[in-house]
Amino acid sequence: MRAARPSPGPPVANSRRERRIETIMDGDQVKAWEALCIEEQPPACSAACPLHVDARAMAEKMAAGDFTGAIALYARVVPFPAIVAHICEHPCETVCRRAEAGGAVRIGALERALVEEAYPTVRRSAQRARKPKAVAVVGAGLAGLTAAFDLVMKGHAVTVFEADAQPLDRLHRDYRPAVLPPSAIEADVGALIKLGVDIRCRQRIGGDASLSLDALIADHDAVLMASGPGPASAFAATLRLNASGRIEVDRETRATSHPKVFASGLHDGSEEGWSAIGSAADGRRAAGSIDRFLQGASLTASRGGEAAGSCLYVEVGSHAAMPPVEAADPAAGYGHAEAIAEAARCFPCHCLECVKACPYLAHYKTYPKRAVREIYNNDSIIMGNRKSNRMIDSCALCGLCETLCPNDLAMGEVCLDARRSMVERGHMPASHHDFALRDMAFSRSDEVAFIRHQPGHDRSAVLFFPGCQLPASAPRQVEAVYRHLSERLPGGVGFMLDCCGAPAHWSGRLALHREVLDHLRTVWEEQGRPRVVTACSTCLKQIGEFLPDIPVASLWTELVAVGLPDVVAPRPVAGPLAIHDPCTGRHAHAVQAAVRSIAASLGAEVRELTGAEKTTCCGYGGLASFANPEVGNAFVDRRIEESDDDYLAYCAMCRDNFARRGKRALHLIDLVFPDADDPAARPDPGFSGRRDNRQRLRRRLLRDLWGESMSDPVPIPLVMTDAVRADIERKLLLIDDIAEVIAEAERTGRALKDRASGHLTASGRIGTVTTWVEYQPTDAGFVVHRAYGHRMQVEVKP
Structure with missing residues (x-):
């Protein structure tokens, strides 16, 4: 007889996941999840750029013909677009990932083409600071003027003191007009003056000059020394010098020994040769420290974004090789059409490996880091509408994202934790999972569930547990499997028709899940602790993960061990079969091998789809199809599109979902125990048909094998x-x-x-x-x- 169901007791805590189910979402865990997602890491080109120009976004706009938008983005980061575009050493190109597929994108040439065409459209306006401060900048080189630009844009009053007759005198000396047109310098400096920067040339500071550093310090809220890396003995009375006679400066903050004085322009002696873009970045770092100082903020906190480097993962192999565009006139550079064509060579670099493969993330137009934050915000709302409930319940919990993610971030774990948290606090609507949970309850009710020892035995060495879905899809084959196992395995083979509790687990119902697990353990112990053989990959995973004390094996590895039926009809299909592995069996390598071995031994020509490790969900996993039918259909439809061959599945729900969407598919059990001439044409039984099949199987087995009196109900026509x-x-x-x-x-x-x-x-x-x-x-x-x-x-x- 069927064991009485125990009342919910203490949790069965035998696995890592089960030990965690007492917890709810918390901020530290969310931050840890967010940190795993690298999609928001900058592309290699931006990370290598000292100014962190978003070359990816710039190229995207140029490829679309939006040069105005591209120059606006470029000028937002680059203080002197005309100058930098002409003389930048473009370190970005040395790390461009397109170099692995045809050659690096010629970002420097794109910048020059962009400036040539769209520079007149650049519009800038400085902020109005609530309490503007006065800043003195000593030196009108690229470092000093970049700092002046950044500080005036933040609303500060900036005065630049330059010893030479003109600002940026070094650029006039070092670059031929053909490389850096004087008009470019004039345009950028003129724009800086229009923003309000006061540039005073022929104005030396210190030594025998009329204006001393001490006077600047007294008259200004902060001073930046940007006069170059030369000796600074004239300032020794005010600033500490290093062994080389230069101003001693903190390399991270550009602070000096005087709290109001900062230094750039390579005073730290770290140069290996002057760099235009490096000099501008040096001035920017100093300006950032000065602004922090003027606001009374920490000079060192949260400066990670200034560092070079990126861990963004980019799958280059999926992009065809494409050589760089050659300009018709190399001296003139790219024309409009040429620039568009070259910009289009940018991939652009993104990770999004999970989004490319996941219909769930694609449906919500998001990626894990953003999704994690949205889910956490939805979970932590105290008052107001929770607008992401359906999103949380739409994840299939299939594990594909974790497999593809370079950092193993599992959105399924995030969504499952959120479901548990919200269910526990009464914030998750029952409607999303109500039908699936009612179906589980039906499978566990006395209308379906039963357990018996093998006829003629009073104990069971093995317990056959087909699960609840295969009996609902192919009940006659389930009976045939049981008869075969009973003949081949010694010691008695029991039969148990019930549910493993996966819907309770997937829906986040902790108490209900514990109840099912406790019941399974009780029944197993009452049956003499037999070895369990299951035909369902989800049951295999559920028992193995949450009830590890129960020895459990897959039907398919068992059939390889005991052998197939002695007489198996010829394979009732023609043509190759594309094999689909269930998502719950993604890492069950022994089962995967057994399935392929069985299919091959029966003469089936099996073709691989994406492979077992990267298999996709059919939409039933995580109860996604119940919470969001559109997403559920997207899962199965995407899988169907991968091949025109008939599909071979060994999960009942996968096979039936394929059939529901019009795909010819058969279950492995159809090959081993054929029951139809064309099993790939077997229709999806539907939810009502699945219930009927379970009930019929129960009545037939109890009547035919155990000799119990069973009456068939009279249905209403x-x-x-x-x-x-x-x-x-x-x-x-x-x-x-x-x-x-x-x-x-x-x-x-x-x-x-x-x-x-x-x-x-x-x-x-x-x-x-x-x-x-x-x-x-x-x-x-x-x-x-x-x-x-x-x-x-x-x-x-x-």
Whole structure:
């Protein structure tokens, strides 16, 4: 007899995941998850650029012909676009990932083409600081003027003191007009002056000059020394010098021994040769420190973004090689069309490996780091609407993202933790998973579930546990499997029809999941602690993960061990079969090998899809198809598109979902125990058919194998078109429930009649759902015209 179900007790804490289910989402865990996602890491080109120009975004805009947008982005980061575009050493190109597929993108040439065409459109305006400060900059080189630009843009009053006759005198001396046109210097310096920077040339500081450093310090809130790396003995009375006679400066903050004085322009002696872009970056770092100082903020905190380097993962192999565009006139550089073509060579660099493969993330147009934050915010709302509930419940928990992620970030773990947290606190709507949980309850009820020893045995060395879905899909083959195992395995083979509790686990119902696990353990112990053989990859994973004390094996490895039936009919399919591995068996390598071995031994020509490690979900995993049918269909449809071959599955839900979406598919059990001429054409039984199959299997086994008296129920004759059946299936309504509503209406006479059509409308509340049916009695039975359900309570007053 079936064991009585125990009341929920203490959690079964035998695995890492089970030990964690007491916890809910917390900020530290969320930060750890976010840190694993590298999508927001800069591309290699931006990381290598001392100014961190977003060359990826610039190229994307140029490729689209939006030069105005591109120059706006470029000028937002580069203080002197015309100058830098002409003389930048473009270190970005040395790390460009396109170099691995045809040659680096010529970013420097793109910048020059961009400036040539769109520079006149650059518009800038400085902020208005609430309390503007006065800053003196000594030196009008690239470092000093970059610092002046950044500080004036933040609203400070900036005065530049330059000993030479003109600003940027070094650029005038070192670059030929053909390389750096004087007009470019004039345009950028003129723009700086328009922003309000006061540049005073022929104004030396210190020594025998009329203006001393001490005077600058007294008259200004901060001073930047940017006059170059030469000796600074003139300032020794005010600033500490190093052994080389230069100003001693902190390399990270550009601070000096005087709290109001900062230094750039290579005073730290770290130069290996002057660099235009490096000099500008040096001035920017100093300006950042000065602004922090003027605001009373830390000079060292949160400066990670200034460092070079990126851990962004980019899959280059998926991009075809493409050589750089050659300019028709090399001296003039790229023309408009040439620049667009070259910019289009940018990949652009992104990770998004999980998004490319996951219909769930693609549907919500997000990536893990952003999704984790959204899920956490949704979970932590105290008052207000939780708008991401369906998003949280739409994840298939299939593990593909973790497999593909360079850092093993598992969105399934994030979503499952959120579900548990929200269910525990009553914030997750029951409607998303109600049908699946009711189906699980039905599979565990006395209408379906039972356990017996093998006829003629009083103990079981092995317990065959097919799961709840294969009996719902292929009940006759399940019986054939049991008969075969009973013949081949010694010591008695018991049979258990029940559910492993996966829907409770996936929905985040901790107490319900514990109840199922406790029941399974109790039954196993009552049966003498037998070895369990299951035909379901999800059951295999559930038992192995949450009940590790129970020895469990897959039916497919068992069949390899004990052998296939002595007489197996010729393979009832023609042509190759594309094999689909279930997502819950992603890492079950022994099972995967056994499945392929069995198929090959039966003469099947098996072709691989993406391979077992990268297999995709059919949409049933994580109950995604119940919470979000659109996402569920996207999962199975994407998999179907991978091959025109018939599919071979060894998960009942995968096979039935393929069939539901019109894909020819068969289950491995159809090859081992054939029951039809063309099993790949076997239709999806649907939810109502699945319930019927479970019940029929129970009655047939108990009657035929164990000799127990079983009576078949007399169904109410229902007549409906294929369209009505499909609509009922889509709405997750059960034919048994519809029949119950009609029977009650016929018994009580409580129904509304449409006089025009003669149709009757009746309703009945079954569980949490009120089912409404429009029907018509006929000689052939009750014709169902339509049906729908809702969860509102309808009060009937006498």
